[in-house]
Amino acid sequence: MKFFRLVIALFISLLFITEAHSVTPTKQQIEQFKKLPKSQQEALAKKYGLDLSMLGSAGQNENQSENEVTDTVMPRGMFNDDEDNKQISAEEKFKPEEDKLKPFGYELFSGEPTTFAPSESALVPDSYIVGPGDTFTINLFGKETSAEEVIIDREGRLTISKLKPVTVSGMQYSDVVELIKAKVKQEIIGTEAYVSMGKTRSIRIMVLGEAYKPGAYTVPSLASITHALFVSGGISEIGSLRNIQLKRAGKTVTTLDLYNLLIKGDSSNDVILKPGDVVFIPPVGMQVSVEGEVRRPAIFELKKNESSQDLIAMAGGFNAAAYPQKTVVERYTGNSSRTVLQLNLSKRDAYKPNDGDVIRVPSSSKELDNAVTLLGAVAHPGNYAWHEGKTVSQLFGSLKADLLPIADYDYSLIVRETNLRGDIELHQFSLINAVSGEEDLELKPRDIVVVFSRFQSLESEENALAGMALTKEQLKQQEKIKLWDEYEERKFYEFIDLGSALDKELAETLSKEKEQEVLSITELLTNKEELEEHEYAVFSRKRLLKPILAKLNQQANSDDGLQIIGIRGEVFYEGVYPKPVNASVKGALLAAGGLKESAYLKSAEVTRFAGKSNLEHISIDLSRLVNDESSSSFELQSKDTINIYPIPNWQQDRKINIVGEVKFPGVYSISKGETLAEVIERAGGFTEFSYPEGAIFTREETRKQQQQQLKKLSEDLRRDIASKSFNNSITDASLSYQDMNNLINDLANVRAVGRLVIDLPAIMNGQRHLEVEDQDVLYVPSKRSSVSVVGEVNFSGSHLYQEELSLNDYLSRSGGLKQRADEDRIYIIKASGLIEVPNEGSWFAVNNNFQLSPGDTIVVPLDSDYIDNLTLWSTATQIVYQMGVAVAAISSL
Numbered sequence: 001m002k003f004f005r006l007v008i009a010l011f012i013s014l015l016f017i018t019e020a021h022s023v024t025p026t027k028q029q030i031e032q033f034k035k036l037p038k039s040q041q042e043a044l045a046k047k048y049g050l051d052l053s054m055l056g057s058a059g060q061n062e063n064q065s066e067n068e069v070t071d072t073v074m075p076r077g078m079f080n081d082d083e084d085n086k087q088i089s090a091e092e093k094f095k096p097e098e099d100k101l102k103p104f105g106y107e108l109f110s111g112e113p114t115t116f117a118p119s120e121s122a123l124v125p126d127s128y129i130v131g132p133g134d135t136f137t138i139n140l141f142g143k144e145t146s147a148e149e150v151i152i153d154r155e156g157r158l159t160i161s162k163l164k165p166v167t168v169s170g171m172q173y174s175d176v177v178e179l180i181k182a183k184v185k186q187e188i189i190g191t192e193a194y195v196s197m198g199k200t201r202s203i204r205i206m207v208l209g210e211a212y213k214p215g216a217y218t219v220p221s222l223a224s225i226t227h228a229l230f231v232s233g234g235i236s237e238i239g240s241l242r243n244i245q246l247k248r249a250g251k252t253v254t255t256l257d258l259y260n261l262l263i264k265g266d267s268s269n270d271v272i273l274k275p276g277d278v279v280f281i282p283p284v285g286m287q288v289s290v291e292g293e294v295r296r297p298a299i300f301e302l303k304k305n306e307s308s309q310d311l312i313a314m315a316g317g318f319n320a321a322a323y324p325q326k327t328v329v330e331r332y333t334g335n336s337s338r339t340v341l342q343l344n345l346s347k348r349d350a351y352k353p354n355d356g357d358v359i360r361v362p363s364s365s366k367e368l369d370n371a372v373t374l375l376g377a378v379a380h381p382g383n384y385a386w387h388e389g390k391t392v393s394q395l396f397g398s399l400k401a402d403l404l405p406i407a408d409y410d411y412s413l414i415v416r417e418t419n420l421r422g423d424i425e426l427h428q429f430s431l432i433n434a435v436s437g438e439e440d441l442e443l444k445p446r447d448i449v450v451v452f453s454r455f456q457s458l459e460s461e462e463n464a465l466a467g468m469a470l471t472k473e474q475l476k477q478q479e480k481i482k483l484w485d486e487y488e489e490r491k492f493y494e495f496i497d498l499g500s501a502l503d504k505e506l507a508e509t510l511s512k513e514k515e516q517e518v519l520s521i522t523e524l525l526t527n528k529e530e531l532e533e534h535e536y537a538v539f540s541r542k543r544l545l546k547p548i549l550a551k552l553n554q555q556a557n558s559d560d561g562l563q564i565i566g567i568r569g570e571v572f573y574e575g576v577y578p579k580p581v582n583a584s585v586k587g588a589l590l591a592a593g594g595l596k597e598s599a600y601l602k603s604a605e606v607t608r609f610a611g612k613s614n615l616e617h618i619s620i621d622l623s624r625l626v627n628d629e630s631s632s633s634f635e636l637q638s639k640d641t642i643n644i645y646p647i648p649n650w651q652q653d654r655k656i657n658i659v660g661e662v663k664f665p666g667v668y669s670i671s672k673g674e675t676l677a678e679v680i681e682r683a684g685g686f687t688e689f690s691y692p693e694g695a696i697f698t699r700e701e702t703r704k705q706q707q708q709q710l711k712k713l714s715e716d717l718r719r720d721i722a723s724k725s726f727n728n729s730i731t732d733a734s735l736s737y738q739d740m741n742n743l744i745n746d747l748a749n750v751r752a753v754g755r756l757v758i759d760l761p762a763i764m765n766g767q768r769h770l771e772v773e774d775q776d777v778l779y780v781p782s783k784r785s786s787v788s789v790v791g792e793v794n795f796s797g798s799h800l801y802q803e804e805l806s807l808n809d810y811l812s813r814s815g816g817l818k819q820r821a822d823e824d825r826i827y828i829i830k831a832s833g834l835i836e837v838p839n840e841g842s843w844f845a846v847n848n849n850f851q852l853s854p855g856d857t858i859v860v861p862l863d864s865d866y867i868d869n870l871t872l873w874s875t876a877t878q879i880v881y882q883m884g885v886a887v888a889a890i891s892s893l
Contacts, residue, residue, distance in 0.1 A: 101291055104298035104314070105241050105262050109212075109226075109234025124197040124222065126174035128272070132156060133201025134221070138180065143190035149198055163187055173197065205273050207232040209281035210239030224270045225256050228279045239281045242301050246271065247278040259301075263314060288353045290315045292361035293322035308343075308350050311359070318345075323364040330358040372443050376451035377407040377539040390443045392434040399435060406539070407431070408454040410590045413580070414441060415448040415548060423555045426548070426563070428580035428587050450548075453539035454593070456573050460537070541573055541591075548578050561638035567592040569644030570599035583636045585625040589644075598652070600645040601626075606634075607641040656772050658683045660780035661690030676770045676778065677763055689782045694831030694855040695760040696779040697770075703754025710752055717744050757833040784831060784855035789814040791860035792821035801854045807838060810858055822863040831855030 132154050140146045144162075152158050156169025158176075163183055168176045177195045184193035200221045205228055208214050212233030219231055225246055235241060241258040253271070260266040273279075284301055288311060291297040295316030302311065318324055324345035331354055333339050343350045345361065353359075371383040374395055379402050384395060392414070396402045399409070412434075414427040431451070433439035443449075536542045549564065556562040563579040565588055572593030580587065589595055601623035610616040622644070625634055636642075654670045656679055663684025670679060676697075686692060721740055760780075762768040786798040787810055794815025807826075817823055828836045831853060852858075 101289055101297060101299055103237070103287070104296070104300050105258055106235060106237070108262065109229045124173055124200070125272075126172060128173040128197075128222070129274075130171060130173055130176055131169050131201060131221070131275075135198030135200075136176070136180070137196045137198045138184075139194045140184065140188070140191050141194070142192050144188060152201075160184075203273065203275040205275070205277045205279065207279045207281070210236045210283055211279075211281050212236050219273065223273050225273065225279055226261070226267075226270050228273060232279075235281055238283055240284045240301060242285065242303060243282050245280045245282070246273075247280055248274065248276070253277075259314065286353070286355040288355070289358040290361070291359070293319040293363045294361055295319060302353055306353070308345060308353060309348060311353055312345060318361060319363075321363045323362050326362050328360045328362070330360075332356045368446065370445055372445070373448045374451070375448065376412075376544060377404040377453045378402060378451050379404060386443060386445050386447075391440045392429060392431075392443065392449065393437070393440045395443075395449060396431070396435060399431060403431070403451065404453075404539075406453045406455055406537075408452045408593075410594070411452055411541075413450045413452075413548070413578070414443070415450060416444060417446055421555075424548070424551055426578045426580040428582060428591065430590070450544055451539070452541050452544055453537050455537045456540045456542060456593075458535055458537045458540075541575065541577075541593075545578065549576060552578055563638055565636055565639070566641035567644070568641065569604075570596040570646050571644055572596060579636060579638060579640075585620065585622070585634055585636065585642065586627075588636065588642055589626065595626075595644065598646045598650045600647045604645060605643040606636075607643065608637060609639050652774065654774040656774075656776040656778065658778050658780070660695075660778075661687045661782050662780055663687055670772050670774075674772055675763075676758075676760075676772050676776075677766070679772055680764065680778075686780060691781050691783045691831070691855065692760040692764065693853065694781045694784055695758065696781070696833065697756050697758045697760075698754045698777045698779075699756050699773060700754060700775040701773070702756050703752050706752035706754055710750065714744050755833055759832060781831075781855070786854065787852055788857040789860070790857060792818040792862055793860050794818060801852070805852070807852065807858065810852070811860070817860060820863050821860050823860075825861050827859055827861075828852070829857040829859060 130152060132152050135149055135151045136158065138148050138150060138160060140148075146161070148161060150158055150160055152169060156167050157165045158168045158180075159165045160180070160183075164187070166179065166183060168179065171179070180195045181193050184191055202218050203221050203223070204216060204218055205223075206216050207228050211229070212235065214232060217228065217231045219227055223231075225244060229235065229244075241262075244256040244258065246253045246256070254269050256269045261270065286302045287299050288302055289299045290311060294312065295318075297315065300311060300314045312318065327343045327345045327350075329341040329343055329351065331339050331341060341351065345359075368383055370386050372386050372390070372395070373383050375381045399407075403409075409431045412429055412431055414429065415424050416427060417423065418425050427441055429439050429441050434441065552563050564576050565579045565583065566576050567588055568574045571589060574592065577588065577591045595601075599622070602621065604620050604622040606618040606620055608616045608618060620634055649672075651672055654672070655667050656670050657667050658665050658679065662680065663686075665683065668679055668682060680686070718741075721744075758770060759768055763770055785801050787801050787805075788796075788798045789810055790796045793811065794817075797814065799810055799813050807828075811817065826838070828838070830836060
């Protein structure tokens with residue numbers, strides 16, 4: 001590539017050189033140009049309007065003899081005119097290529113002809129007939145020593161120094177060698193000759209008929225018929241590969257069948273050409289297309305009397321998956337339509353091919369008749385051989401070795417086809433019971449055994465796998481990675497100037513909690529999900545049951561209702577489950593992951609469809625039905641929904657964390673309905689250094705809502721950038737797309753705080769009432785003596801609080817506003833988290849109705865209309881201001 005650039009640069013430079021100031025190209029540049037094929041030299045010269053003679057006959061190599069040919073056969077279409085290339089549109093150029101059946105063998109010779117480049121080192125056969133132009137190298141050793149290169153002249157004579165000329169034209173190469181040796185030995189006594197062939201002569205031949213470029217060509221004297229085909233660019237689309245004729249003096253000397261060469265490697269008819277020979281390519285004969293399950297699908301040319309077996313042999317035979325007994329043949333009938341034949345090509349002489357036939361060999365069915373399939377949370381999924389009496393336990397040599405560590409030992413399914421339509425029924429079993437022999441179900445052909453994961457969410461599954469069988473060093477490495485992620489998050493807050501860092505205790509407290517959502521069977525059937533689709537574990541119930549439930553829904557009819565059941569309430573995995581043949585309440589509970597500790601065993605409710613529109617509610621004794629002895633006393637029906645009640649007044653281990661300026665900070669257990677004021681009293685009340693007005697209260701439920709909002713906002717930003725409708729300055733900004741993408745990714749990874757703005761003094765005085773919830777956190781800061789100024793000011797920072805100072809004073813002490821500041825939207829984040837906007841009017845006039853307090857933060861936002869490369873930063877920063885107003889206050893705890 002560098003060489004071509006050098007040549008082009010050479011010619012461009014020549015275009016701008018006048019005769020008065022001519023510069024001769026270097027010898028090395030001219031030599032490199034001479035090494036190009038003649039066709040490429042001419043193409044470059046034509047493109048840049050140059051005369052080859054100006055480079056000192058650069059079109060011919062100085063060391064090249066008149067008999068040497070240097071051009072090569074290039075790919076077709078390489079030297080098309082520029083105008084032709086311009087006619088090809090970009091759509092046409094990049095249009096996907098169709099997988100179209102091609103005629104066999106034509107691509108081998110499909111080159112763009114120039115001449116031909118012979119190999120001077122090719123071995124000369126003994127039968128080679130020498131003639132004028134051939135060169136011999138003769139080395140003499142003995143009494144006289146010399147080396148000489150002699151050429152056969154036009155009279156066919158070979159003249160050797162000190163020897164009488166000898167006529168050799170028309171003799172075989174081996175005879176000439178022996179003649180020279182004998183003549184030297186006879187005429188120069190005591191001297192021995194060693195003879196070898198030098199350069200061979202060139203001959204003129206013609207390639208006619210359906211060649212790509214028919215005409216007269218100069219080829220080396222050792223060229224054969226196939227060489228002639230290469231020289232002429234191969235065979236045209238309508239030329240025959242099986243009846244190529246070599247004509248000499250008007251008679252056909254031999255016929256070359258290229259199929260013998262291409263398929264069998266037989267080159268016996270690829271004879272050496274002689275001067276004046278004509279290679280004639282007639283039009284193609286009968287053609288038949290073979291596609292489908294054969295090794296070499298293509299369009300083949302057939303000779304007379306060739307059978308279907310010959311045709312399949314040309315196609316390389318059948319693939320292993322072929323089903324030749326159902327072969328389809330499309331045939332032209334001679335009128336305006338085609339007919340279709342069905343044949344058994346496995347039989348000999350199944351049919352006689354006709355011109356234009358299209359043979360399609362189908363594949364065998366992929367269905368397995370004598371196999372069972374194992375999939376899910378298993379170590380070795382796949383198909384297993386079935387035999388009469390095979391049971392579930394025989395699929396597993398060892399539960400530990402054959403199952404993944406995440407496998408659920410209590411809930412598995414057998415999916416079984418019941419008829420030719422492919423309708424299915426389900427059989428539920430426990431792997432533990434199957435291996436022990438208590439519930440070892442017998443398998444049938446085509447059964448599918450599904451083993452589920454005991455985890456529903458992908459995060460829980462990955463965490464479980466990550467913590468299994470780790471060494472001490474690996475556990476330490478995981479802890480380092482976790483700390484690094486926390487560090488990156490804190491640095492992002494610092495970068496956007498919202499405070500120094502997140503408190504580590506806050507990050508640990510705000511860990512993600514799995515959501516549990518109670519859904520009715522109607523909602524579950526409409527795919528209402530508590531997790532995103534990609535958040536479910538690979539082998540979770542949600543993912544593996546989805547196609548099973550879809551199949552049950554498809555096969556349901558008026559005679560056989562939809563075979564599903566719903567489970568909700570105090571179970572681990574609420575949802576819709578397929579109703580197995582051996583359905584029971586206990587089995588349904590195992591399908592849902594089992595009962596929670598809070599489940600009420602004395603009573604549960606089953607909601608049942610009575611008719612098409614009426615509902616029936618049945619109360620059941622859950623403690624009795626979960627026992628094996630009585631589990632069959634209550635029969636579940638189609639579309640039943642089991643509701644598991646919680647124990648009345650059941651309370652989880654609910655806790656609240658009190659941090660900061662209270663007498664006894666720590667984690668406190670709370671009861672349902674307990675208020676924040678009561679918990680603070682239990683913590684001994686505030687210390688004398690506390691600042692209740694700046695208290696920070698966070699709630700897990702609020703954090704989750706904020707996290708969803710933050711995720712949605714980051715997705716909106718990404719869509720805006722992708723559609724270039726985000727802001728006009730984006731396209732002109734110096735901020736690259738990668739920088740914007742990195743910022744949005746950082747924004748999406750920020751963990752929401754979950755702050756709930758409260759008035760703690762009012763709560764303690766009884767003016768406000770706030771019931772605490774599990775995982776609530778209260779931060780009581782120490783007394784504040786500063787006011788912070790952040791955003792578009794010249795010097796962000798904190799200033800000592802002085803009651804007599806106004807908003808204007810604090811802004812002035814921060815160096816004033818920047819040019820891109822939006823002074824109409826300045827707002828105050830109070831120490832309590834409340835956001836206040838000063839009254840309309842002059843910002844720089846003292847407003848007696850608005851008073852700053854210790855711990856307040858003045859935020860000066862970026863003007864959204866300011867056009868520069870910080871448009872994205874403005875939007876992202878405002879989002880974080882809204883979502884993380886507590887960070888600056890937390891950092892000082």
